[in-house]
Each structure stands twice: as structure tokens, then as C-alpha cells.
Amino acid sequence: MTKILNPFYEFITDLIYFLGATGILARNIAIDLLTPPRYPRLLIDQIYHIGQKSLPLVIITSGSMGMVMSLQFGLGLEKFGGKFYVPKVLAVTVLREIGPMFTSLMLAARVGAGITAEIGSMVVTQQIDAIRALGTNPIKKIVIPRFLGCIISIPILCSLANIVGNLGGLIVGTSELNLDANFYILKIVTTVNLKDYLSGFFKTFFFASIISITACHFGLRVGNGTKAVGIATTRSVVVSCILILVCDFFLSKLFWLIEKWI
């Protein structure tokens, strides 16, 4: 019986520990954000690394995603004579769900893994200790630039993914489903509204926080040796992806309630 229960017990204790530690980290970020010194150059570096360097990944994945979805919707709806609904369905789905979530999952893998591996290596080579020993604060110098870099870059990348995703859909819609390009664009413009866009856009701030705080948490808590860096990186990506997927449901529900209320 103990053998069966042990994994559950370990999971629960790990979960409680993770929530406590990330909660403390989030609190420290909030406190240190308000006080000097600030490192604007490091923030610009992070925006470059997180934002600009992720552009090819975001464009390729969101474009492919839009094309595949357009094709599947088209083939599925064609049976019921609903091929003409493809632009409407695709646009709303991409803006509200798939664009922000899919892009965030991609960035959790690319950016989250990078942050954890980099900070983990700094822990192993005592660079984080050196920051502390020199009387400076690793939260300000290491965590906050990465947190803000994600908060600034990820919503922009997700907005771009929305556009590219719909463009992918348009390409397949015109070439494979024989829909007229003007018709396709008109349907998108007349269907989607600001609420559809904002519902997805606001989620990205939560996803950016999840990616950056989880990645920094696992990076800062790396044990000894390079093997520990690998383990922490894997855990960081897995936990970020799970949290994004779970939070997406609750955020969708929350924004749905807010929309109804407004």
C-alpha cells in the first residue's frame, strides 16, 4: 500500500514545495521591481534573445498551425457544406485559443529551457554566489530582466502568431479549398472583434509569467553538477507546459465570465 501511495505523496509534497517557492520568488520579483538599481541594458538584451530570436520559430509554427487547421476544418466542414465557415471558425479559434496557447508552449520550450539552463549553469559555476558575495541581488540582476523580457516579448510574439496563423489559413483556404481571398479576408474582418483578440492577448501575460518564473525557479534551485542542469531544464519545460494548459482552461472561463459581465 505504501508503495502505491509513495508516488502520490511525493507528487503532493513536490507540488506544495513548488507553489511555495514560486510564490516567494514572485513576491521577491514584485518587491525588487519597485526599487533601484535597475538594469535596462540587461532587459534590452533579454528582449532581443527572447523576442527577436524566437521570431523564426513563432512564424514557422504559427503559419503551419494555421495551414493545418484550415485544411482540417475545410475537409471536415465540406461534408456538411460548411466550407465557407472556415475563415470564421479559424480566425476566432486562433485569436482566442490556439495562437496564444500554441505560441506560449513553443516559447516555454525554447525560452524556458534556455533560461533554466543558463541560470543553472551560473549556479553550478558559483556565478550566482558571486553576485550575492559582491553585495548585489541575483533577483534584480538575473530574474527581473528575464521576467520583464518575457512579459514584453511574449504578448507581441503571440499577436504576430495570430496574424501569421490566419495568413496560413488564408493560403490553404484559397489554394486547397478554392475559397476567394477577398471573401476569406472579409469573413475574418466581419467575424472577429476586439474581445476575441483581447481574450487571447491578456492570457499571454499569465503565460509569460508562468514561463519566466518557473524557468528561473528551476534554474536557481539546480543542484550540483551538469546532470542537475539537464534535469532542471527538462522539469522546467514540462511544468511550464502543464501549467499553461491547465491555466488556459481557467483563464478562458474567467475571460468568458468577464465578457458576459461587460
Next chain:
Amino acid sequence: MNIIEVKNFRKSFGPRVIHSDVSFVVKKGECLGLIGGSGTGKSVLLRSLIGLEKPDSGSIIIQGNEISSLPERELVNVRRRVAYAFQDGALFDSMTVYENLAYPLRAHFNMKESEIAERIQSQLNEFGLPEAGQLYPANLSGGMQKRIGLARAMIMNPEVVLYDEPTAGLDPFNTKRIQELILKLKAKGVSSILVTHDMPTAFAVCDDMVFLGGGKVIASGSINDLKNQADGPIQRFINGEL
């Protein structure tokens, strides 16, 4: 006057007790050698002196201030006065040597960039690496990284320096250079603790020694007294019996 006082220091990691009861003092301008076999917790003790590790119990008093219970934010003032020279330098690998040395100066002093550049150049000259400023740590040898690490630790003119094996892996010429630097700082009244296995360096620079073993101080005293004991801890350590 005691600059550092460690009383009944106890530290464990899980069930493993590293130090059960360690006490010693360091006087102003004195260099204390912290000697012991590998795994006796010398570096853990040294890290605790600037709050990188928290003791389980006991007290650490630096310049009259109890630091073992201070929160991270209040340790900043202690760390400005107490420098820690890491064993492998712990240089920031994304920064050049110049940026590494400028980092503490920019963080703590309101200096002009020209003053920072001047201070860094004089520090590099003193450590025998006058042209290393624009190199990255990855372009330096292990010994050079160690010397830059020492240069960074000392650039804020600390009142206390904690050396974690500063001569390990260095050639005799650079070992001598580091010994001379420690002696030069001592002459200026800087107190220090030296963790080392390099006994010639310990003999050259230390005034007192503390031998650690089994989580406790097994011998302590002035270097001359310990050196003259025929079957004392120094001889047993050198002979590999301690």
C-alpha cells in the same frame, strides 16, 4: 580587536553534520589559516562568514555585528566590506574581464566611467594581467581566471578578505605573486582567512592556524607554535596522517 568571531558554529546538510562545534577569532590585520582534509567543511565555513550559508546554530560576529541571523537584504553592507575570493574565480562568463571588475564598482560606488577604467587598469597591472581587460573568461587559463577573481574580490578595498584556496592550481611564480598580494594587504591592516591545502603558502602568509577535523577544531594556535611541535597537527597533516 577581534574582526571576526565564530562561536559554537554548527552546520549540517540533512542528516550529515559538517560542523558540530567550531569557534575561533581573527584579529585586525591578522591572517588565519583554515586547514583540514578534503570534505572537512572549510569552504562551507568560509561561505557562512558572508551569509552564503546559514548556520544551524552558533554565532558569527563580523566587526561587532552578528550576521548569522541577518536577512539577505541586510547582508549587503557586510558584503561590501568582506570580500570572498572564490576557488575557481566565479567570473561572469557573459562579461569581459573589464565588465567583471567594473560590476561591483558600478553597483556600490557613484564613480565616473573614467575613474572606473583607471581603477580597473591599476588592478589588472597589480595582478599581472594588464592586457586582459577585453578578454572573456573563456579565453583565460584557469590560473588567470583565479587571479581575475581575486582582483574582482579586492577591487572594493575590503576590510576583510576570505580566500578559498587562492593558490590551488597555480604555478610557483603566480603562487608567489598571490602570497605577496596577501602580505601586501595584511600590511595595510586587512584581516583575512585563508582556506588552503598549500602549506608553504600558509606558512608564508598566516599568523594563526585552525585545524578542522570531524566537525570540530582539533588544534589551533600561532603558526610558529604549531610548526615547532614535532608530532603536532601540522606535521601529521603534511605526512598525510590528519
